[in-house]
Amino acid sequence: MAEVKEPDNIHVKEKDTKEIPQSENDTDSESDVLRAAGIDLTRDNSNEEILTLRMWVLAIGFCIVASGLNTLYTLRKPNITVTSSAILLLAYPLGKLWEKTIPAWNVPLGCWSFNLNPEPFSTKEHTLIYVMSNLSIYVRLGADVLVEQEKFYGYRAGWGFQILVTLSTLLIGFCLAGLFRSIVVVPRELIWPGVLGVTALTTTLHNSHRGEASFDTWKISRYAFFSLVCLGSFCWYWFPDFIFPALSYFNFPCWINPTSPTVNQVFGMNSGMGLIPITFDWSQVSYVGSPLLVPSWAVINILASLVFWIWIVAVACYYTNVWNTGYFPFQSSSVFDNTGQTYKVKKILNSSFKLDMAKYLKYSPVYMPITYALNMFGLSFATLSALLVWVVLEHRHVMAEAVRRVPKIVMESLPGRRKSTGNDETGEPEVPMWWYLVSCVVALFMSIFAVEYWNVGLPWYGVLLACAIALVFFPPLALVYGTANMKINIDIFCRIVAGFVFEGNVLANIWFFDIGYITTIKGLWFAQDMKLAYYAHIPQRKLFLVQCVGMVVGVLSSLGVLNWALHHIPHVCTNSAPNGFSCPFSKTHFNTSLIWGAIGPRRYFNNDIGYSALLYFFIIGAILPIPIHFLSRRYPNSLWKRVHIPLFLGGLNFLPPATGMNYGSWAVVGLIFGWFVRRRLHAWWSKYNFVLSSALDSSVSVAGVLIFLTVFFTGASKHFNWWGTEVYKVCLDILQ
Numbered sequence: 001m002a003e004v005k006e007p008d009n010i011h012v013k014e015k016d017t018k019e020i021p022q023s024e025n026d027t028d029s030e031s032d033v034l035r036a037a038g039i040d041l042t043r044d045n046s047n048e049e050i051l052t053l054r055m056w057v058l059a060i061g062f063c064i065v066a067s068g069l070n071t072l073y074t075l076r077k078p079n080i081t082v083t084s085s086a087i088l089l090l091a092y093p094l095g096k097l098w099e100k101t102i103p104a105w106n107v108p109l110g111c112w113s114f115n116l117n118p119e120p121f122s123t124k125e126h127t128l129i130y131v132m133s134n135l136s137i138y139v140r141l142g143a144d145v146l147v148e149q150e151k152f153y154g155y156r157a158g159w160g161f162q163i164l165v166t167l168s169t170l171l172i173g174f175c176l177a178g179l180f181r182s183i184v185v186v187p188r189e190l191i192w193p194g195v196l197g198v199t200a201l202t203t204t205l206h207n208s209h210r211g212e213a214s215f216d217t218w219k220i221s222r223y224a225f226f227s228l229v230c231l232g233s234f235c236w237y238w239f240p241d242f243i244f245p246a247l248s249y250f251n252f253p254c255w256i257n258p259t260s261p262t263v264n265q266v267f268g269m270n271s272g273m274g275l276i277p278i279t280f281d282w283s284q285v286s287y288v289g290s291p292l293l294v295p296s297w298a299v300i301n302i303l304a305s306l307v308f309w310i311w312i313v314a315v316a317c318y319y320t321n322v323w324n325t326g327y328f329p330f331q332s333s334s335v336f337d338n339t340g341q342t343y344k345v346k347k348i349l350n351s352s353f354k355l356d357m358a359k360y361l362k363y364s365p366v367y368m369p370i371t372y373a374l375n376m377f378g379l380s381f382a383t384l385s386a387l388l389v390w391v392v393l394e395h396r397h398v399m400a401e402a403v404r405r406v407p408k409i410v411m412e413s414l415p416g417r418r419k420s421t422g423n424d425e426t427g428e429p430e431v432p433m434w435w436y437l438v439s440c441v442v443a444l445f446m447s448i449f450a451v452e453y454w455n456v457g458l459p460w461y462g463v464l465l466a467c468a469i470a471l472v473f474f475p476p477l478a479l480v481y482g483t484a485n486m487k488i489n490i491d492i493f494c495r496i497v498a499g500f501v502f503e504g505n506v507l508a509n510i511w512f513f514d515i516g517y518i519t520t521i522k523g524l525w526f527a528q529d530m531k532l533a534y535y536a537h538i539p540q541r542k543l544f545l546v547q548c549v550g551m552v553v554g555v556l557s558s559l560g561v562l563n564w565a566l567h568h569i570p571h572v573c574t575n576s577a578p579n580g581f582s583c584p585f586s587k588t589h590f591n592t593s594l595i596w597g598a599i600g601p602r603r604y605f606n607n608d609i610g611y612s613a614l615l616y617f618f619i620i621g622a623i624l625p626i627p628i629h630f631l632s633r634r635y636p637n638s639l640w641k642r643v644h645i646p647l648f649l650g651g652l653n654f655l656p657p658a659t660g661m662n663y664g665s666w667a668v669v670g671l672i673f674g675w676f677v678r679r680r681l682h683a684w685w686s687k688y689n690f691v692l693s694s695a696l697d698s699s700v701s702v703a704g705v706l707i708f709l710t711v712f713f714t715g716a717s718k719h720f721n722w723w724g725t726e727v728y729k730v731c732l733d734i735l736q
Helices: 030-036 053-073 084-101 123-152 159-179 193-206 222-236 238-243 252-256 261-267 296-319 322-327 357-363 370-413 433-453 460-484 491-501 506-535 540-568 584-606 611-623 625-634 645-650 660-680 682-712 723-730
Strands: 106-109 112-115
Touching: 053 084, 053 123, 053 540, 053 682, 084 123, 084 193, 084 222, 084 682, 123 159, 123 193, 123 506, 123 540, 123 584, 159 433, 159 460, 159 506, 159 540, 193 506, 193 682, 222 238, 222 682, 238 682, 252 261, 252 723, 296 322, 296 370, 296 645, 296 660, 322 370, 370 460, 370 491, 370 584, 370 611, 370 625, 370 645, 433 460, 460 491, 460 506, 491 506, 491 584, 506 540, 506 584, 584 611, 611 625, 625 645, 660 682
Parallel strands: none
Antiparallel strands: 106 112
């Protein structure tokens, strides 16, 4: 593969490897940050065609593949993600191959025609391919809820419901981003750091003709480095995934004493604390996301959260048998009954999937493992209140500016008013507000029709209430994400509201959660892509078309793969499923909806177990940001400036099903590259760090698919076993 040279607009002098800033939090001006990411905000006067046949073919192709694979992998533990950054890299050689081989013929279609190969493969085309493939991550979130309904509650609604509800939640998130775009997308002070890696990479690839950059480090180009790492990682992943899976679950103390409860509780990587977080499997390390993309200050906050809340507080509660947790595994995605067995939800529900009070009283209250109770509930409560206080303390000026923009938006939406472009960088007209309003009406109709016609327990006014919650929370969440690149979960709030309004109705709870919470997360990604389009000088109306097409393609691809997996993978969504297809996210959602939907918040907090103490976390979360805010202002150069309370409280939101081993290994790798390598080998880090992350993610994704289809799905793995495939399976840690 030909090497791609680096652009000459990136210069790292020899002294840059020695004179490193004292902290990553020492921020540069906005213009310096954008310039480093290859962003030029001057008006773009080019008239190049971007909605080319080349763009559509590559974008739709990658969207189909990525949506399908990411949906398949959401059923698997450890989870693998086909990242959009990997697709960004893979799309480049295909785009250039099209440019070099396809003839530039004009194809007439009546009064309209198009060219097969109009111009060189451009940055704008490349960015739109990324945007459409990025929809694969949005779609998979809804797949978890569909799996929960069908496999754990036993209600199969069919293709019609799946298409309508998945497409409508995507469209609601899309409309949230569009309706608030003047507040959370257009302002220059909202940089949206999550897109800077994308702009930096596309700039590097498409400006190779300018010559090699001056890096005092290895001479191999970024693209050649990516190819070598990708090939090596692809070959290596066969060992931890198939040939020697003990390398993935490298809890060697449990191998030495597999029957000791204490050893398995302390060192276990599945149901234990994972105090020795050693693994040779990148899918385990990156289970919560690639650590190479996270700044070291954020990694330290999450590591501190892991140590304090899980390895100190949770351990103390576990061994003092708080809430009877000593009778259950330390870490699990399951909930239990009063005999220590997995809670059998069918014992307390009637044929309409609603709570049967007599059956519930006869059976058992719900008991939770300590990490489940502490993180999924206590810390989630604290994060919600901390977010509100933190936003007021740290971002009240941004919020005030957003409020001042509202009258202008309202006036411009009135008939006969002159509309400003809102996009000085491209000079292109903005998407009319009524486009999003019409889309919103269509989305509401589809979602209300779906829940009413298929009778999934959520009435039409429940859809409107869930949308109202999304409408209220989206702007502050977007302001936080657009400045700190951090998502805050409000899922527990949606669960509690649904638990009070639709008490005893589990299906209503899961779809209220889907429409109220998951739509806001999808809206954040849509808004981020809109910001990326501003940076890349892509007209917003063309982006609107690409996103709409991508939603339809992604939904059909995702649902096709999902239905195939649920009916063709043996024992799917159980611990007996091959290759880890146990549906961990859906199982966690199921347990949560069981507590808030069937049992309900009133019964949950009023039982004799003592879970009402978790409500104090609301107070803890509200108080903690206040002293940290004033200490950071009083001592601006101290460590207090690096403390991020919402991240400290909510950074473990993947646990469970993620474990202490996942977060521990993630933090170790993140600090090695984000702290040690960045400070000591800054030129190497600047040139290769993000490429390394993309190479590892993409190679593991491809290898995982190939191994599953050729080895596990065909049954060939049944005849392959040795010590390295069995030693970890006999530990209590895995058997629980």
